[in-house]
Amino acid sequence: xxxxxxxxxxxxxxxxxxxxxxxxxxxxxxxxxxxxxxxxxxxxxxxxxxxxxxxxxxxxxxxxxxxxxxxxxxxxxxxxxxxxxxxxxxxxxxxxxxxxxxxxxxxxxxxxxxxxxxxxxxxxxxxxxxxxxxxxxxxxxxxxxxxxxxxxxxxxxxxxxxxxxxxxxxxxxxxxxxxxxxxxxxxxxxxxxxxxxxxxxxxxxxxxxxxxxxxxx
Amino acid sequence: xxxxxxxxxxxxxxxxxxxxxxxxxxxxxxxxxxxxxxxxxxxxxxxxxxxxxxxxxxxxxxxxxxxxxxxxxxxxxxxxxxxxxxxxxxxxxxxxxxxxxxxxxxxxxxxxxxxxxxxxxxxxxxxxxxxxxxxxxxxxxxxxxxxxxxxxxxxxxxxxxxxxxxxxxxxxxxxxxxxxxxxxxxxxxxxxxxxxxxxxxxxxxxxxxxxxxxxxx
DNA sequence: GGTTATCCGTACCGTACGTTACGGTTCGGC
DNA sequence: GCCGAACCGTAACGTACGGTACGGATAACC
Numbered sequence: 341x342x343x344x345x346x347x348x349x350x351x352x353x354x355x356x357x358x359x360x361x362x363x364x365x366x367x368x369x370x371x372x373x374x375x376x377x378x379x380x381x382x383x384x385x386x387x388x389x390x391x392x393x394x395x396x397x398x399x400x401x402x403x404x405x406x407x408x409x410x411x412x413x414x415x416x417x418x419x420x421x422x423x424x425x426x427x428x429x430x431x432x433x434x435x436x437x438x439x440x441x442x443x444x445x446x447x448x449x450x451x452x453x454x455x456x457x458x459x460x461x462x463x464x465x466x467x468x469x470x471x472x473x474x475x476x477x478x479x480x481x482x483x484x485x486x487x488x489x490x491x492x493x494x495x496x497x498x499x500x501x502x503x504x505x506x507x508x509x510x511x512x513x514x515x516x517x518x519x520x521x522x523x524x525x526x527x528x529x530x531x532x533x534x535x536x537x538x539x540x541x542x543x544x545x546x547x548x549x550x551x552x553x554x555x556x557x
Numbered sequence: 558x559x560x561x562x563x564x565x566x567x568x569x570x571x572x573x574x575x576x577x578x579x580x581x582x583x584x585x586x587x588x589x590x591x592x593x594x595x596x597x598x599x600x601x602x603x604x605x606x607x608x609x610x611x612x613x614x615x616x617x618x619x620x621x622x623x624x625x626x627x628x629x630x631x632x633x634x635x636x637x638x639x640x641x642x643x644x645x646x647x648x649x650x651x652x653x654x655x656x657x658x659x660x661x662x663x664x665x666x667x668x669x670x671x672x673x674x675x676x677x678x679x680x681x682x683x684x685x686x687x688x689x690x691x692x693x694x695x696x697x698x699x700x701x702x703x704x705x706x707x708x709x710x711x712x713x714x715x716x717x718x719x720x721x722x723x724x725x726x727x728x729x730x731x732x733x734x735x736x737x738x739x740x741x742x743x744x745x746x747x748x749x750x751x752x753x754x755x756x757x758x759x760x761x762x763x764x765x766x767x768x769x770x771x772x773x774x
Numbered sequence: 775g776g777t778t779a780t781c782c783g784t785a786c787c788g789t790a791c792g793t794t795a796c797g798g799t800t801c802g803g804c
Numbered sequence: 805g806c807c808g809a810a811c812c813g814t815a816a817c818g819t820a821c822g823g824t825a826c827g828g829a830t831a832a833c834c
Contacts, residue, residue, distance in 0.1 A: 357781095373678025377821060388782045390824075399822065451678065453739070458675035460740030461590030461668065468740035476732055506731045507760065514727035515693055517735055522670070523677030523685035543724065547760055574811095594791060605812045607794080616792065 354409070358395060361385040362409040365402060370451040374458050378402070400465045407452055407467055411474035414443060419486055424493045430541055432486050437512045437537035440479060444517045445528045449475075453521055480505050497550050504548055511540040571626070575612060578602040579626040582619060587668040591675050595619070617682045624669055624684055628691035631660060636703050641710045647758055649703050654729045654754035657696060661734045662745045666692075670738055697722050714767050721765055728757040 354362070364385035368376045378399060382389045396402040419432045443449050453471060460468035480502070487504055490496035498504040519526050528536075571579070581602035585593045595616060599606045613619040636649045660666050670688060677685035697719070704721055707713035715721040736743050745753075 374675060375679055378823080379821075382783090386782080388784085389822090390783095390826095391781060393823065394781090453735075454674055454678045457671055457738045458591065458678075460738065461671045461675075462592055463740060466740075468738075472736065472739045472741055476736065507728065510727035510729075510731035511724065512727075513732075514723045515730075518670075519689065519693065521674045521677065521685075521738075522689045523680060523683075524689055543764055546764060595793080596791075599813090603812080605814085606792090607796095607813095608811060610793070611811090 357387075359409065361387055361392070361395070362406050365406045366410055366448065369403075369406060369455065370447050373451065374455045403455065403459075404465050404467060404470065407456065407470050410448060410452060411470060414449075414474070419482070424489050424495065426495055429486070429490050429493075429495050430545065433508070433541040433544065434534075434537045436479070436483055436486070437508075437540050438533050440512055441516065441528060441533045441536060443475075444513065445520060445526075445533075450520050453517070457521065476509070479509070483508070494550055496548050498548050507547065508540070508544045511543050512537070574604075576626065578604055578609070578612070579623050582623045583627055583665065586620075586623060586672065587664050590668065591672045620672065620676075621682050621684060621687065624673065624687050627665060627669060628687060631666075631691070636699070641706050641712065643712055646703070646707050646710075646712050647762065650725070650758040650761065651751075651754045653696070653700055653703070654725075654757050655750050657729055658733065658745060658750045658753060660692075661730065662737060662743075662750070667737050670734070674738065693726070696726070700725070711767055713765050715765050724764065725757070725761045728760050729754070 361381075365376070365381045368381055368384050372380065378389055378392060381402065382392055385392075392402060396405050419435065444453075453475075456467040456471040459465055483505055484501045487496060487498070487501050487508075491498065491501075496504070516526065516528070578598075582593070582598045585598055585601050589597065595606055595609060598619065599609055609619060613622050636652070661670075670692075673684040673688040676682055700722055701718045704713060704715070704718050704725075708715065708718075713721070733743065733745070
């Protein structure tokens with residue numbers, strides 16, 4: 341689910357072997373966090389450090405390549421907004437919500453966000469921007485057309501799609517991501533995710549659904 | 558505002574000088590992120606490295622002491638729930654919301670959360686737990702009585718205070734914290750914070766206010 | 775079969791930084 | 805005035821790790 345890098349792959353000239361190396365680096369990143377060593381990556385990937393440096397320049401290059409490689413793999417599924425009624429809109433929103441919760445609670449996402457947050461402090465590279473672009477902003481790009489379609493169909497009422505999206509984002513994510521990033525155990529079962537997605541969707545519809553007045557500016 | 562460590566200070570036997578050292582470390586942490594060196598701290602605090610090690614054990618000890626020191630300073634103001642009507646409840650909620658937004662958008666909070674997130678990966682210390690305990694969970698402890706009072710006064714309707722709190726948390730924070738942690742520029746002016754706090758409060762009241770039916774489980 | 779390119783494995787170098795050790799100074803107690 | 809404790813400044817040590825160099829193996833190509 342929610343993986344679909346089939347069509348246009350932005351893997352800029354990555355050979356099979358290089359992808360395997362990046363996968364190894366990614367696995368190591370999940371296990372070790374940001375304190376993975378080049379030696380460890382080389383050993384895990386069964387390649388030489390010299391090759392790593394030839395291919396990726398330096399440690400930061402390897403890290404960004406790894407993050408981009410993973411980012412190119414995780415894609416929230418898109419939704420077509422034709423024949424929209426309340427049921428299908430609700431289903432779409434719930435789908436987005438549960439997909440998003442699945443992503444942010446996955447080990448790889450947590451690890452990637454951790455290293456990106458860490459690097460955002462001493463801004464050598466733009467890992468934070470990459471993660472943000474392929475995470476929160478990609479989600480917005482996918483969801484906003486659905487919201488707009490819902491408004492066109494008379495199902496939703498809002499003035500600014502960005503504001504509506506951010507509210508939905510907040511209702512879905514709540515404190516989950518920061519708690520996970522800070523190391524809080526918080527296992528999200530499939531069922532819990534489904535329940536949260538449904539709840540968030542209902543709350544969003546209560547706030548932005550047509551004929552439900554009280555949503556402010 | 559929102560600082561009140563007057564009464565019971567949990568500064569466990571920290572001399573004036575030690576607090577000054579921790580303040581210096583904190584300032585350096587904000588500037589340099591997690592890659593601050595013991596030498597830099599010693600120089601900034603005008604103390605010797607030997608003293609640092611005698612007082613705080615090792616680098617991690619210094620870091621946790623710094624985080625706890627800051628945590629003991631930042632306290633969200635508490636609210637008394639007597640004579641509660643809709644206006645005062647709204648005011649309290651807005652106050653909580655804007656205080657919280659001010660905290661999470663402050664430089665020190667961002668820096669502290671960054672290092673805590675980074676350390677949560679390779680779990681040597683419990684910086685994440687400390688931050689979580691003094692951030693998100695402290696907020697919940699302060700806010701829940703207000704919510705309960707609101708329910709007692711017939712102003713709010715909810716079955717689980719935790720769920721209600723988490724919804725409020727999501728409506729207030731939305732994507733702000735993760736974006737800031739990932740390095741997104743996002744200056745929150747006083748006015749913007751006030752507006753967001755009011756919006757979040759209104760949305761929360763729309764969902765959980767009495768005589769507003771549609772809030773699900 | 776020879777040549778060349780690619781890459782693995784490993785040894786090596788330089789450096790940054792955590793940690794420790796030590797001499798010099800201040801200061802309170804007697 | 806002397807002693808010891810606390811502390812500053814700095815030098816020194818050990819190590820981990822990023823980055824580089826080199827020998828040997830494999831394979832493609834002629």
